[in-house]
Amino acid sequence: MNVAIMGFGVVGSGVAELITKNSDSIMKNSNVSLKVTRILDIRDFPGNPFEGLMTKSFEDILNDDTIDIVVETMGGVKPAFDFVSSCLKKGKHVVSSNKELVATKGYELLQLARENNVNFLFEASVGGGIPIIRPISRCLAGNQISEIAGILNGTSNFILTKMIVDGMSFEQALKLAQDKGYAEKDPTADVEGFDALRKICILASLAFGNHVYPDGIFTEGISKITLDDVAYAESCDSVIKLIAKTKKLQNGKILVMVSPCFIKNDSMLSGVNGVFNACLVRGDATGDVLMYGKGAGKLATASAVVGDVIDCAVNDDKRKFFGWNEPKENMLADYLESETALYIRAEKADKEKINSAFGNIDFLTREGAAEDEIAFITPVMKEGELRNLLDSIGLNVISCIRVADY
Amino acid sequence: MNVAIMGFGVVGSGVAELITKNSDSIMKNSNVSLKVTRILDIRDFPGNPFEGLMTKSFEDILNDDTIDIVVETMGGVKPAFDFVSSCLKKGKHVVSSNKELVATKGYELLQLARENNVNFLFEASVGGGIPIIRPISRCLAGNQISEIAGILNGTSNFILTKMIVDGMSFEQALKLAQDKGYAEKDPTADVEGFDALRKICILASLAFGNHVYPDGIFTEGISKITLDDVAYAESCDSVIKLIAKTKKLQNGKILVMVSPCFIKNDSMLSGVNGVFNACLVRGDATGDVLMYGKGAGKLATASAVVGDVIDCAVNDDKRKFFGWNEPKENMLADYLESETALYIRAEKADKEKINSAFGNIDFLTREGAAEDEIAFITPVMKEGELRNLLDSIGLNVISCIRVADY
Numbered sequence: 001m002n003v004a005i006m007g008f009g010v011v012g013s014g015v016a017e018l019i020t021k022n023s024d025s026i027m028k029n030s031n032v033s034l035k036v037t038r039i040l041d042i043r044d045f046p047g048n049p050f051e052g053l054m055t056k057s058f059e060d061i062l063n064d065d066t067i068d069i070v071v072e073t074m075g076g077v078k079p080a081f082d083f084v085s086s087c088l089k090k091g092k093h094v095v096s097s098n099k100e101l102v103a104t105k106g107y108e109l110l111q112l113a114r115e116n117n118v119n120f121l122f123e124a125s126v127g128g129g130i131p132i133i134r135p136i137s138r139c140l141a142g143n144q145i146s147e148i149a150g151i152l153n154g155t156s157n158f159i160l161t162k163m164i165v166d167g168m169s170f171e172q173a174l175k176l177a178q179d180k181g182y183a184e185k186d187p188t189a190d191v192e193g194f195d196a197l198r199k200i201c202i203l204a205s206l207a208f209g210n211h212v213y214p215d216g217i218f219t220e221g222i223s224k225i226t227l228d229d230v231a232y233a234e235s236c237d238s239v240i241k242l243i244a245k246t247k248k249l250q251n252g253k254i255l256v257m258v259s260p261c262f263i264k265n266d267s268m269l270s271g272v273n274g275v276f277n278a279c280l281v282r283g284d285a286t287g288d289v290l291m292y293g294k295g296a297g298k299l300a301t302a303s304a305v306v307g308d309v310i311d312c313a314v315n316d317d318k319r320k321f322f323g324w325n326e327p328k329e330n331m332l333a334d335y336l337e338s339e340t341a342l343y344i345r346a347e348k349a350d351k352e353k354i355n356s357a358f359g360n361i362d363f364l365t366r367e368g369a370a371e372d373e374i375a376f377i378t379p380v381m382k383e384g385e386l387r388n389l390l391d392s393i394g395l396n397v398i399s400c401i402r403v404a405d406y
Numbered sequence: 407m408n409v410a411i412m413g414f415g416v417v418g419s420g421v422a423e424l425i426t427k428n429s430d431s432i433m434k435n436s437n438v439s440l441k442v443t444r445i446l447d448i449r450d451f452p453g454n455p456f457e458g459l460m461t462k463s464f465e466d467i468l469n470d471d472t473i474d475i476v477v478e479t480m481g482g483v484k485p486a487f488d489f490v491s492s493c494l495k496k497g498k499h500v501v502s503s504n505k506e507l508v509a510t511k512g513y514e515l516l517q518l519a520r521e522n523n524v525n526f527l528f529e530a531s532v533g534g535g536i537p538i539i540r541p542i543s544r545c546l547a548g549n550q551i552s553e554i555a556g557i558l559n560g561t562s563n564f565i566l567t568k569m570i571v572d573g574m575s576f577e578q579a580l581k582l583a584q585d586k587g588y589a590e591k592d593p594t595a596d597v598e599g600f601d602a603l604r605k606i607c608i609l610a611s612l613a614f615g616n617h618v619y620p621d622g623i624f625t626e627g628i629s630k631i632t633l634d635d636v637a638y639a640e641s642c643d644s645v646i647k648l649i650a651k652t653k654k655l656q657n658g659k660i661l662v663m664v665s666p667c668f669i670k671n672d673s674m675l676s677g678v679n680g681v682f683n684a685c686l687v688r689g690d691a692t693g694d695v696l697m698y699g700k701g702a703g704k705l706a707t708a709s710a711v712v713g714d715v716i717d718c719a720v721n722d723d724k725r726k727f728f729g730w731n732e733p734k735e736n737m738l739a740d741y742l743e744s745e746t747a748l749y750i751r752a753e754k755a756d757k758e759k760i761n762s763a764f765g766n767i768d769f770l771t772r773e774g775a776a777e778d779e780i781a782f783i784t785p786v787m788k789e790g791e792l793r794n795l796l797d798s799i800g801l802n803v804i805s806c807i808r809v810a811d812y
Contacts, residue, residue: 138713
C-alpha cells in the first residue's frame with residue numbers, strides 16, 4: 001500500500017527511513033507491502049534519498065487516489081487539522097504523532113474517521129515508541145481503568161534526574177538539557193508541564209470515554225523545585241517526579257492534573273530516569289501495569305507511527321469503535337476535591353500549631369537547613385481541606401509538593 | 407456474541423465473572439455484547455452463580471452453533487489440544503491462557519486457525535494481565551526485535567525477592583511461597599525455570615517468526631542460589647533475577663535460555679519485585695521497552711483473556727497473519743556460542759592463575775566469607791570459551807551465574 005508523509009522533520013524522516021529499511025520484516029510479520037510514495041514539506045531537501053518524492057502541494061497527496069494511508073508528522077494544529085480532516089473525508093487512513101492535534105481536535109477527527117469508515121490512529125502521540133494507546137484501548141479492554149499516572153515528558157524527567165543524581169540546580173540541569181538538544185530554547189512547554197498535559201488528556205479521553213480538552217486543567221511544572229526539596233524527598237526514601245495523572249473519583253468525576261510528586265523509592269515509577277517515559281495504568285482486574293521506554297527520539301517515535309500504519313494496512317477495510325465520545329458537561333473534578341498528602345516546606349513555622357492542626361507530625365530533616373526551616377508530610381485529606389488548614393495556621397509555605405500513592 | 411468457557415478453575419471462573427461484571431463497559435468501549443452461555447468442567451459447582459451453564463460434555467460446546475468464541479482455561483495439552491483443534495475446525499474463535507498448549511502446539515493451532523479463517527489468541531499465556539503478546543506483535547511491528555528478556559515467573563521472583571530483601575534462605579522463602587499459595591507442593595516447574603521456559607518460547611516464536619519448542623532448551627532454575635551469592639551480587643550493585651531470554655545472534659541463529667542472572671541495580675528489571683513480572687523488548691527503532699505488572703492472579707489473567715475475547719468479537723470476520731511459521735532446522739543457537747560475563751564463586755582458588763587466565767580481575771568481597779573463598783566477574787566472552795578457560799585453571803567452582811547487560 002502507498003503511504004504519504006506530511007512533514008519531513010525528525011519523526012517524518014524516521015518514518016520514511018523505517019518503512020524503507022524494514023519493509024522485508026514488515027512483509028514477513030504482517031503480510032503487507034508498504035511504500036512511501038509522496039512526502040509533503042515546504043522545505044527543500046537536496047541530496048536526500050527521498051528527494052524525488054517531495055512536494056510542496058498538499059493537493060498532490062489529497063488527490064492521489066493511489067495513496068491509502070497518510071502520516072501526519074507536521075506538529076501544530078494549523079494546518080495539520082485541515083489537512084488531516086480533508087484526508088479522512090477522502091477515505092484515506094491517517095496516522096498522526098501530533099499530540100497537540102489529538103489533544104485539541106481528537107474527538108472531531110475520530111468522528112470524521114468513523115463517518116468515512118477509515119482509521120485515525122495516534123500511538124506515537126503519547127510516549128514515543130512505548131506502546132501505550134493500544135494496550136490501554138485493546139489489551140485492557142476487559143478492565144475498568146481507575147487511574148493512569150505517567151512520567152510523560154522526557155525533558156523534565158532528565159532535568160529532575162540530574163538534580164537528584166548529580167545534585168545540579170534546576171538552572172544547571174536545564175542548561176545541560178538544552179546543550180544536549182533535549183530541551184528547546186524556550187523550554188516552557190516541557191518544564192511547565194504543558195506537554196505532559198496534552199498527553200494525559202489523550203489518555204484520559206481514551207480511558208474514560210469522553211474528550212478531555214487541555215484548557216483549564218491544573219498544571220504545575222518543575223521550575224520551582226529546588227535541591228532542598230530533593231534532599232527532603234530523599235530523607236523520606238522518595239524522589240520527585242513530574243506526574244501527569246488522571247483518575248476516576250468516587251463521585252464519578254474525572255480528575256486530570258499535572259504536577260511534581262514525591263514518589264516512594266519502591267515504586268516502579270521512581271526508577272524511571274533520564275529521558276525515559278513510563279505510564280502506570282491501574283485497572284480493576286489487572287492491578288497496576290507499567291509500560292516504560294524511550295519517550296521520544298526519531299526512530300522510537302517513528303516505530304510507533306509505522307506500527308499504526310501497519311495496523312491501517314492490515315485492517316484496511318474497517319476500524320470500528322476506536323476512540324472516544326464528545327466531552328460531557330461537568331465531567332471534570334476540581335483538583336481540590338481529590339485526596340492527597342502534601343509535602344510542605346515552610347519558614348518560621350510554629351511546630352505546635354502544625355501538630356494541633358494535623359495531629360502529631362514527623363518532621364523531616366536535611367543537612368544544612370536553616371534553624372527556622374521546617375518540612376513535613378501532611379496526612380491524606382481532600383486537597384482543598386488541607387489547604388484551608390494550612391492557611392488557618394498562617395504557614396509561610398515555600399514549597400508544596402503532592403505525595404503520590406503508587 | 408456467545409462465549410463458552412472450557413475449564414472453570416481460577417482463570418476460567420475469573421473470565422466468567424469479568425465478562426458478566428464489566429459487560430456494560432465492554433459494550434461502551436468496544437461496542438460488542440458478550441455473554442457466557444456454556445461452561446465445561448468435569449467438576450460440580452453447586453450454588454455457583456454460573457451453575458446453570460455447566461456441562462460435562464465437550465460436544466455441548468462444539469455442536470452449539472450459537473457459540474462464536476471458546477475460551478480454553480483448562481491447562482495441560484490433553485485434552486485441551488483436541489478440544490481447541492475441534493473448535494477451530496468448526497469455525498469458532500479460540501482464546502487460550504494455556505502456556506503449555508501454546509508453547510508445544512502453537513504452530514499447529516495457528517495453522518488450523520488460518521485454514522479456518524478464525525482467531526487463535528493467547529495474550530494471557532505470558533505475563534498474566536500484562537499486555538505483552540499484542541504489543542510485541544502489533545505496536546512493535548515496524549521494528550526488528552533483537553532481544554527479549556523477561557522476569558516471567560512470579561513464584562521464583564517472589565522467592566528471590568525474599569532472599570534479597572529479607573535475607574531468607576531459598577528453603578525458607580520457598581516454604582513461605584507455598585504457605586501463601588504462590589508455589590505448588592511440587593514447585594519444580596516454577597523454581598527450576600520450566601514455566602518461564604514455556605513463556606519465553608512463545609515470545610521467541612512470535613518475535614522471530616518460527617516455532618521454538620521448549621524441548622532441549624538450556625534451562626537453569628534458582629534452587630542452587632544461596633545467600634552468599636546474593637551478598638556478592640549486592641557487593642557489585644546487582645540483584646539476582648531469574649531471566650528468560652531470547653536473542654538473535656550475529657550469525658542469525660536464535661538463542662533461547664532461562665537462567666539466573668546478575669542484574670545491575672540501575673536496570674529497570676532490578677526493581678521488579680515479589681510476584682510481579684516484567685518483559686523487556688529491545689527493538690532496532692524503539693530501543694528498550696519494558697512492560698511490567700502482575701504476572702498471575704485470577705482477575706489479572708482473566709482480563710487478558712477477556713481482552714482477546716473482545717478482539718475476536720470486534721474482528722469476528724477475520725484475523726490475518728497473526729502468529730508464526732513452522733520451526734526451521736538449525737535455527738537455534740547453542741548457549742555456549744553466546745557472549746556473556748560470568749560471576750564465579752570458588753573455593754581454594756589461586757588468584758594468580760585467575761589473573762593470568764582473564765587479565766587483572768577485581769575480586770568481589772562479602773562479610774563472613776571463608777578465607778579461601780574467592781568471587782569475581784569474568785570479562786565478556788563466548789560462554790564456551792569462558793568455560794574452557796575456567797576448566798583450564800582447574801577452579802573448584804561453587805556458583806556460576808550469568809551477568810546480564812540490561
